[in-house]
Ligand SMILES: [Zn+2]
């Protein structure tokens with residue numbers, strides 16, 4: 001089954017030390033592969049010595065909004081640090097970003113109870129500066145799927161289905177399917193992402209696309225199916241002017 005995703009909304013550059021391509025390489029590769037939009041979502045600073053410094057996020061304004069025909073979205077994958085959904089970037093910086101994914105990474109948080117994880121994900125979704133939950137299928141951090149997904153639906157937020165989970169978090173596969181099926185039933189927005197850590201992974205959404213289709217996800221609920229839909233979502237929910245994304249300069 002061929003994936004119809006034409007955007008990349010979860011990617012890492014060399015600003016995260018375990019990723020291997022520059023912004024320029026990522027953009028050039030997107031243009032070559034016909035990917036219309038690239039969100040740069042490097043790891044928040046709490047990920048040991050691996051995440052980007054907070055200046056990285058502050059200064060994303062140095063990159064034009066559109067390069068070589070590719071929309072460049074200023075983003076972050078912030079770390080959830082506690083069960084109150086505290087994250088590792090200040091609100092003042094999050095406000096400067098277009099797109100913020102909140103994820104759990106083991107070095108930043110020890111697992112608690114299902115109730116802890118449920119409350120954490122609900123609080124994260126309630127934070128107006130957070131747009132999406134990243135790779136939430138990790139079984140170590142399982143949660144009450146109905147409670148969290150109903151919150152996402154109510155607040156117009158996004159649940160990510162992540163292709164990288166198949167290689168780095170293989171134990172997540174069953175749980176991801178369960179989450180995807182419930183997203184399909186509730187009509188929650190989902191994003192389908194590669195979580196690319198190098199330019200070579202860009203565009204590789206085949207496996208997660210197939211899983212999403214099997215789970216009954218409809219194309220209408222995939223927030224990043226096309227650049228236009230993704231930008232419309234950001235503009236509608238966050239009040240951005242659509243015209244800013246056409247700026248090829250500053
Ligand atoms: Zn992650």
Ligand SMILES: [Zn+2]
Nearest residue numbers: 010012077195
């Ligand atoms: Zn990531």
